[in-house]
Amino acid sequence: MGATVISQVTPTQGVGKGEGLTIIVPVKAAVPNITAVRLDPVTHNLVREGVPLMLNPYDRNALEFALRLKDRYGGRVITLSMAPPSGKDFLESTIGMGADEAYLITDRVFAGADTLATSYTVAMTIRKLFPEFNLVVMGEETTDSTTAHMPAQVASWLGLPYLYYVVDGEVNLKEGTVRLTRYLEDEGVFEEYEFQMPVIVSVYKGSNPPREISLSRKIQARLGNLVKSVTNNELKLDQYCVGLRGSPTIVAKIEDAKPIPRKKQVFKGDPKEAAKWLIDNLTKEGVIKP
Amino acid sequence: MSTSRICPEWPQVDKNEYRGIWVYVEHQNGVIKDGSLQLIGKARELASKVNVDVTAVMVGYKLGDLVKELIYYGADRVVYVDDEALAVYMPHVYASVIVNLVNKYKPEVVLFAATKRGRELAPYVANTLRTGITADCTDLDIDVKTRDLDQVRPTYGGNILAHIRTPTRRPQLASVRPNVFPTPPRDTSRKGEVIREVINNLPKPNGSLISIKPVTKGDSDLPPVEKADIVVAAGRGVGGPEGVKLLVELAKAIGGTVGGTKKVTDAGWLPVDRQIGQTGKTVRPTLYIGVGVSGAIQHIFGMKESKIIVAINSDPNAPIFEYADYGIVGDYRQVIQALLELLNQRRAGKGS
Numbered sequence: 001m002g003a004t005v006i007s008q009v010t011p012t013q014g015v016g017k018g019e020g021l022t023i024i025v026p027v028k029a030a031v032p033n034i035t036a037v038r039l040d041p042v043t044h045n046l047v048r049e050g051v052p053l054m055l056n057p058y059d060r061n062a063l064e065f066a067l068r069l070k071d072r073y074g075g076r077v078i079t080l081s082m083a084p085p086s087g088k089d090f091l092e093s094t095i096g097m098g099a100d101e102a103y104l105i106t107d108r109v110f111a112g113a114d115t116l117a118t119s120y121t122v123a124m125t126i127r128k129l130f131p132e133f134n135l136v137v138m139g140e141e142t143t144d145s146t147t148a149h150m151p152a153q154v155a156s157w158l159g160l161p162y163l164y165y166v167v168d169g170e171v172n173l174k175e176g177t178v179r180l181t182r183y184l185e186d187e188g189v190f191e192e193y194e195f196q197m198p199v200i201v202s203v204y205k206g207s208n209p210p211r212e213i214s215l216s217r218k219i220q221a222r223l224g225n226l227v228k229s230v231t232n233n234e235l236k237l238d239q240y241c242v243g244l245r246g247s248p249t250i251v252a253k254i255e256d257a258k259p260i261p262r263k264k265q266v267f268k269g270d271p272k273e274a275a276k277w278l279i280d281n282l283t284k285e286g287v288i289k290p
Numbered sequence: 291m292s293t294s295r296i297c298p299e300w301p302q303v304d305k306n307e308y309r310g311i312w313v314y315v316e317h318q319n320g321v322i323k324d325g326s327l328q329l330i331g332k333a334r335e336l337a338s339k340v341n342v343d344v345t346a347v348m349v350g351y352k353l354g355d356l357v358k359e360l361i362y363y364g365a366d367r368v369v370y371v372d373d374e375a376l377a378v379y380m381p382h383v384y385a386s387v388i389v390n391l392v393n394k395y396k397p398e399v400v401l402f403a404a405t406k407r408g409r410e411l412a413p414y415v416a417n418t419l420r421t422g423i424t425a426d427c428t429d430l431d432i433d434v435k436t437r438d439l440d441q442v443r444p445t446y447g448g449n450i451l452a453h454i455r456t457p458t459r460r461p462q463l464a465s466v467r468p469n470v471f472p473t474p475p476r477d478t479s480r481k482g483e484v485i486r487e488v489i490n491n492l493p494k495p496n497g498s499l500i501s502i503k504p505v506t507k508g509d510s511d512l513p514p515v516e517k518a519d520i521v522v523a524a525g526r527g528v529g530g531p532e533g534v535k536l537l538v539e540l541a542k543a544i545g546g547t548v549g550g551t552k553k554v555t556d557a558g559w560l561p562v563d564r565q566i567g568q569t570g571k572t573v574r575p576t577l578y579i580g581v582g583v584s585g586a587i588q589h590i591f592g593m594k595e596s597k598i599i600v601a602i603n604s605d606p607n608a609p610i611f612e613y614a615d616y617g618i619v620g621d622y623r624q625v626i627q628a629l630l631e632l633l634n635q636r637r638a639g640k641g642s
Contacts, residue, residue, distance in 0.1 A: 031446070039450070057569045116417060120299070143568055144446055147425040149413040152381070156417035161382045161496050164410040179500065184406045185516050185571075187318065188505045195497035202410075206563055206571060241297035249422035253453040257444050262599065266617040268606070274618045275628035278600065279636075281616055287520075287577040287598050288544055290636075 020075025021171065022133045023066045025099065026122050026154070029053035029083045029090050031144045044251035045112060053083065055090045058139035060097065060210035062203040065169065066137045067098045067211070073171045076100040078130065080230075082110055082121050091227045096218030097211060103129070107232040112244030119153030121242050125235060127158065134197045135178065140165065140205040151202035162200035163193055167207035171197075183207070300420040300459075305437070308398040308460035311337045314388060314411070315348045315360055316403055322359060325403030325468030330364045332471045333401060336432045336439075337366075345369055345397065349387050351377035361482035364474045368484045369395065375492055378499045379407070385414035386493050392419060394487070397461050399432075399439050404465035416463040422456030423463040428470050439464065447568075447591055512538070512547040515564055520546025520577045523566055523593065526553040527582020527603060528622065534559045537581055540626050543633045549573065551589045567592035581622050585610030602626075 031054075040047055066077045079094040080103040081087055091102040105125050113121065126133060136158075141148040148164070155162035167190075168181040179194045183204050221227060232242070240246060265281075267274045282288045296302070311333040315326040326346075333344045346360035348370040357368045371387050392400060392415070402412040404426045416423035424441035428451075431440040439462040441454040456462045505514065515521055522541040524534050534548065541548045548564065555565040566573055567589040578596035583589060585601070585608055593599070594613060601614035602622045611617040618625055 044452070114422065115413070116420070116422065119417065120297075146445070147413075148409050149417075149423065149425060152385075152410060152413035153417040155382060156385075156414045159493075161380065162410075162414070163381065165406060183505075185514075186406050188514070188517060190503045190505065192500040192502075193497055194500055199497070205569075206565075209562055238297060238299075240295055241299055246297050247422075248420075248456050248459040249424065249454050250457060251452050252440070252455045255451050255453075257448055257451045260595065262613055263615040264611065264617070265615065266606075266611060266619060268619040271620055271624035272628045272631075274620060274625055275632050278616055278618060279629065279632050282577065282598070282600070285598055285615075 020073050020173070021069060021135060022075055022130060023069060023077045023135045023137055024126050024130055024133050025059070025063050025066050025077060025079045025094070025137050026126075026150070027059040027063070027079050027081045027091075027094060027139070028056045028142050028150075029081065029087050030056035030142050039254060043112065044254050053087055053090050055093055056139055056142045056144075058141060058143065058203075058205040060139075061205055061208045062137050062139040062201075063094060063097055063099065064208040064210040065166070065201070065203045066135070068208065069135070069169055069171060070098075073173055075134075078103065080105060080122070080125060082106070082113070082118055085229075088227045088229075092218050092221040093213050095221035095226055096213040096215065098214075098217075102221070102227045104227055104229045105231075105235075106229055107235075108243075109232050109239050110243050112247065113242060114247035114249045115147055115149040115153055116248055117242050117244075117246035119150050120157055120246060121235075121237065122150070123154045123157035124237055125230060126154075128235060129230070134176075136198070136200045138200070138202050140202055148202070151200055155200040158198075158200070160198055160200055161195055162202070163195070164202040165204040166201050167204045169201070297420070303421075303458075303460050305398075305458075305460050308396045310342045310345055310395070310397040310399075312345045312347055312392075312395075312397040312400040312461070313365070314400060314402045314408075315346050316405060316408055317348065317350065317353075317356060320356065322356065323403055323405055323468070324473055325405055325408070325466070327363050327473050328468065328471040329401045329403055329466055330360065331474035332430060332466070333399075334364050334474070336399065336430060339432050339434055340437055342398070343367055345395070347388065347391060347400075349376055349384050351375075357484055359476075361480050361484070362476045362478050364477075364480070366482050368482065369487055370484070371487050371489055373489070373492075375495075378495075380495045380497065380499075381407075381410050382414060383492055383495055385411050385418065387489050388415045389418045390489050390491075391487060392461060398437060400461050400463050401430075402463070402465040404467045408465050412463055412465045419461065419463075421459040421461060421463060422454075423465070424454040425465050427464045427466045430464065430466065438462070448594070512541060514571075515547055515549035515566060515573050516571045518547035518573075519575050520544055520579075521566070521573050521575045521593075521596070522546055522548050522579045522581065523583055523589075524548065524550040524554045524560065524581055525583030525589075525603075526551065526557075527584065527605075528554070528559075529582070531559045533582070533622070536623065536626050540579075540629060543630055544577075546575075546577070546579075551583055551586070580610055580614070581626070583610050584608050585613060 346365035429442040
């Protein structure tokens with residue numbers, strides 16, 4: 001047998017005449033204070049009720065990357081997020097930052113999803129609502145769950161090339177290509193790739209410092225009801241592919257992480273003696289050479 | 291086997307057909323990544339618990355003798371693909387090769403080192419196989435009865451350890467942080483099977499690698515914070531750019547580099563690529579010295595896994611002392627001057 005699951009890369013496409021780029025930026029509501037997290041004692045999932053939702057900080061770098069491309073080459077930037085109904089607020093802040101449209105993907109059937117089910121829901125939403133997209137741009141990871149799975153998984157569902165840790169991009173509208181520079185922190189190198197669009201991009205979290213959120217734009221988004229909701233009535237995804245049932249992983253157990261024990265030795269007094277005390281201890285620890 | 295309904299996008303999987311522990315081995319410029327070798331060691335331990343073999347998998351071009359090394363480090367078998375079309379690393383192409391091999395051999399576990407490339411590659415492989423994956427594990431175990439992989443990872447800022455399982459799908463994929471397991475000894479007398487596979491239906495790359503450039507140090511001759519063994523970090527307590535200069539002097543004297551809290555990079559006293567913390571870089575140096583750093587949780591998040599933590603602060607109640615191995619309460623200028631003198635004396639003493 002040995003059937004192969006090679007995904008077919010969809011035919012490359014040029015970029016619409018004079019219309020610029022269509023850039024999709026999927027974002028996530030992260031828990032703002034990761035030290036005050038409460039987990040459901042049964043499912044071990046995050047308790048989201050009563051927790052204010054905040055735009056994942058690294059998604060702002062991704063949105064900045066997308067907005068810079070839009071500023072240079074024209075087009076539109078669309079954010080979307082799978083979140084509870086209260087997610088409207090943080091999506092308004094993506095419009096406040098400069099996104100043209102925002103979509104809240106919200107339905108009870110999507111709840112309890114792991115990264116496979118979430119990426120499926122996001123990828124199918126993109127395919128259904130914006131089949132003409134040129135780039136999907138995402139943050140490197142989220143500050144709360146830090147898996148960095150989503151960009152590769154969305155790429156897999158859509159059968160497209162993808163690249164992580166991207167810091168810069170340059171588009172050739174006529175050729176429909178994009179040059180991406182990425183930074184590999186652990187190898188200390190920059191790599192430059194060229195892709196035929198569409199392509200999935202994950203933006204390095206230490207790049208593209210985000211612009212301010214314009215409060216007046218955010219208020220306009222609120223008053224004009226600019227964040228549109230999408231439910232599974234429109235998407236019609238198989239309920240066994242989404243939410244808890246579409247999630248192969250389970251959290252079997254959680255425990256408190258034991259922090260690294262620290263010696264907590266403190267020296268107060270003469271600076272010269274303090275310096276000697278420190279150098280002696282660090283030499284003993286073997287972290288500085290005698 | 292249960293015939294309960296599953297997502298039609300998922301292939302039916304018979305768990306009993308899947309046997310063996312795989313390690314995807316990463317290599318760059320003819321050098322095997324340590325994180326991958328460490329996983330061969332851990333895979334051996336898991337494999338012996340459930341009585342199966344360890345297979346190391348390598349993908350690339352002109353691999354030569356590199357594949358034999360994997361036997362020396364403890365693999366029972368090597369499966370590799372050596373093809374000119376794989377001379378350049380393309381994430382979706384490499385991932386598709388691994389998917390092909392998994393579908394042919396059906397291992398129950400596939401492990402990746404959580405390097406930057408490993409974290410990029412593994413989720414595409416898992417997703418294309420429609421199975422679960424756990425990122426950045428710090429420990430692994432295997433349940434002898436269910437053969438479920440117990441995947442342990444820190445989450446929510448490292449305050450919680452989650453044990454993740456993939457009970458109904460195979461294979462089970464995980465990426466594992468480098469340096470949590472030791473590198474097994476290299477034994478050139480070990481023997482094993484080496485199999486070369488040929489993949490005929492590689493996906494189109496739809497792109498190409500144009501250039502690779504090492505990071506230039508720019509205007510600073512100090513290494514980036516994420517690559518240094520010793521990091522001297524400035525907090526708001528250093529007072530301004532003049533204070534940062536003194537820290538640079540200390541960093542140079544002990545062979546380290548300089549970073550800072552968000553307050554410091556926001557103020558422009560250091561460039562933003564030297565910011566340590568939740569919205570900046572995460573560092574795990576052997577020695578971290580926080581100077582005038584109060585210890586806000588967002589900064590602690592980015593340095594708490596350092597081997598030794600030193601805090602120098604004039605405020606004895608600064609929270610950072612709770613995270614420090616060695617703390618000095620005092621004026622940082624005087625303490626650093628004294629440290630510089632001592633370090634200079636030691637150097638002079640060695641030279642004579």
